[in-house]
Amino acid sequence: MSTTVAKALSLLDHFSESEPEIGLSELARRSGVDKATVHRMLGVMCDYGLLEKRGDARLYRLGAGVLRLARVRETAFPVSSVFQQSLDSLSAEIGETAHASLVSGRALATIGISEANRGSRVSLVAGEMLPMHSTASGLVVLAYARPDFVDRALSEPLAARTSRTITDPNILRARLQQVQLTGYAESDQTNEDDVYGIAVPVFDNNGDPAGAIAVATPAHRMTNDLRQQIITALFEQAEKLTFSTGGRAPGSFAALAAKVRQG
Amino acid sequence: MSTTVAKALSLLDHFSESEPEIGLSELARRSGVDKATVHRMLGVMCDYGLLEKRGDARLYRLGAGVLRLARVRETAFPVSSVFQQSLDSLSAEIGETAHASLVSGRALATIGISEANRGSRVSLVAGEMLPMHSTASGLVVLAYARPDFVDRALSEPLAARTSRTITDPNILRARLQQVQLTGYAESDQTNEDDVYGIAVPVFDNNGDPAGAIAVATPAHRMTNDLRQQIITALFEQAEKLTFSTGGRAPGSFAALAAKVRQG
Numbered sequence: 207m208s209t210t211v212a213k214a215l216s217l218l219d220h221f222s223e224s225e226p227e228i229g230l231s232e233l234a235r236r237s238g239v240d241k242a243t244v245h246r247m248l249g250v251m252c253d254y255g256l257l258e259k260r261g262d263a264r265l266y267r268l269g270a271g272v273l274r275l276a277r278v279r280e281t282a283f284p285v286s287s288v289f290q291q292s293l294d295s296l297s298a299e300i301g302e303t304a305h306a307s308l309v310s311g312r313a314l315a316t317i318g319i320s321e322a323n324r325g326s327r328v329s330l331v332a333g334e335m336l337p338m339h340s341t342a343s344g345l346v347v348l349a350y351a352r353p354d355f356v357d358r359a360l361s362e363p364l365a366a367r368t369s370r371t372i373t374d375p376n377i378l379r380a381r382l383q384q385v386q387l388t389g390y391a392e393s394d395q396t397n398e399d400d401v402y403g404i405a406v407p408v409f410d411n412n413g414d415p416a417g418a419i420a421v422a423t424p425a426h427r428m429t430n431d432l433r434q435q436i437i438t439a440l441f442e443q444a445e446k447l448t449f450s451t452g453g454r455a456p457g458s459f460a461a462l463a464a465k466v467r468q469g
Numbered sequence: 470m471s472t473t474v475a476k477a478l479s480l481l482d483h484f485s486e487s488e489p490e491i492g493l494s495e496l497a498r499r500s501g502v503d504k505a506t507v508h509r510m511l512g513v514m515c516d517y518g519l520l521e522k523r524g525d526a527r528l529y530r531l532g533a534g535v536l537r538l539a540r541v542r543e544t545a546f547p548v549s550s551v552f553q554q555s556l557d558s559l560s561a562e563i564g565e566t567a568h569a570s571l572v573s574g575r576a577l578a579t580i581g582i583s584e585a586n587r588g589s590r591v592s593l594v595a596g597e598m599l600p601m602h603s604t605a606s607g608l609v610v611l612a613y614a615r616p617d618f619v620d621r622a623l624s625e626p627l628a629a630r631t632s633r634t635i636t637d638p639n640i641l642r643a644r645l646q647q648v649q650l651t652g653y654a655e656s657d658q659t660n661e662d663d664v665y666g667i668a669v670p671v672f673d674n675n676g677d678p679a680g681a682i683a684v685a686t687p688a689h690r691m692t693n694d695l696r697q698q699i700i701t702a703l704f705e706q707a708e709k710l711t712f713s714t715g716g717r718a719p720g721s722f723a724a725l726a727a728k729v730r731q732g
């Protein structure tokens with residue numbers, strides 16, 4: 207039972223800004239489920255508005271139902287809009303691309319981007335799912351997540367996204383301990399060539415990581431000064447976001463944030 | 470198989486602005502499925518970020534995943550933002566509440582609201598599912614929908630929302646024919662006491678109704694002059710929206726719209 211629902215829901219993960227429409231055969235191929243079954247699953251998801259089929263085209267896209275659901279969630283618990291303001295001030299202040307992601311089930315979903323207003327900048331895909339092990343945002347979330355969440359994340363196949371990606375769970379666990387000592391995570395081209403990311407966590411009302419905000423720069427542009435400027439700005443915004451969304455940071459993180467604040 | 474996925478997805482329909490958080494027992498009661506099964510379904514939906522459980526509270530709410538999905542859809546096919554602009558000008562021009570809904574599977578989902586800036590006005594719940602048979606938006610969508618869509622909508626149980634709601638499918642079919650003669654639908658307290666609604670359809674690229682925009686007033690305030698003003702404004706905005714979202718109206722509707730435009 208659960209497996210069927212999981213298979214159906216996992217189809218949604220394939221849709222992103224770079225692939226807003228996908229055909230039946232492609233979805234069947236990627237999910238490893240036979241075409242007839244996927245077709246029936248897609249039909250049900252269309253019935254409930256999560257997907258829709260564009261007219262006579264053979265392609266599926268996300269349905270109007272997701273707009274309704276997002277509106278309900280955002281009206282009751284405003285997060286997207288609050289994060290976007292922080293991202294806009296980060297990218298304006300630093301001149302590099304800022305982005306935010308939230309823990310969404312066992313994955314990390316990009317929910318906001320503010321691109322720097324300059325020609326050479328890191329471009330991100332809206333609505334992309336971020337790998338946990340290869341991104342600064344993923345690492346900083348794992349560093350503050352509960353053990354069972356970390357165990358599950360590290361027990362999944364860890365793709366080598368670049369030649370620098372760490373895919374050994376034990377080395378990753380050691381990385382997470384380092385991250386806990388500083389309160390932020392860095393990824394130097396471990397998720398994408400030539401992209402350097404720095405991320406700081408935002409916490410929910412239980413003190414668990416709700417997600418992360420991050421700044422991404424072309425790797426060659428990262429200097430010690432810029433690094434320090436980004437870290438300071440991220441901590442400031444992350445504390446604001448935790449507070450304004452009703453969260454609370456664990457004591458260990460709050461102490462690190464206070465140190466950064468005092469320079 | 471399909472039934473299980475359908476049951477799981479139908480749980481999402483219960484969440485709205487007026488009920489952003491719901492507990493397990495209540496969801497089990499409403500869906501008519503046993504608690505253990507609903508609990509497993511909810512677990513899978515949490516895994517995929519469609520729902521989340523708030524900390525130690527026993528309540529479920531929509532998850533961050535729906536924000537991601539809405540962002541993907543809206544970036545690739547901007548609709549919410551475009552509709553919102555139209556609604557804002559409608560409510561400013563007319564001084565009454567304007568709202569938009571989109572066909573979402575077999576239902577109609579409110580995706581935008583612009584409330585009039587006055588004390589006495591119709592208040593709507595963001596993200597609510599609208600009944601097809603008792604609302605002006607539902608009727609105007611059915612009037613232009615394909616026969617199988619209408620058959621399915623009218624074969625479901627039709628709730629008497631007020632003492633004026635029409636629940637007889639045959640009388641409703643006659644109403645739909647009347648709506649086709651004018652291009653707009655009216656609901657005089659058939660969905661809610663003291664609320665008068667007028668709606669005009671917006672079409673997709675196949676000429677099928679994508680949804681509707683509507684203006685709702687307290688019933689006692691509706692006059693012939695106001696009615697005419699609302700209809701004219703709705704047709705103008707609906708044609709703009711159909712055009713700007715890449716849709717095309719069927720010839721019969723375009724002819725009616727042209728007549729309204731010429732006064």
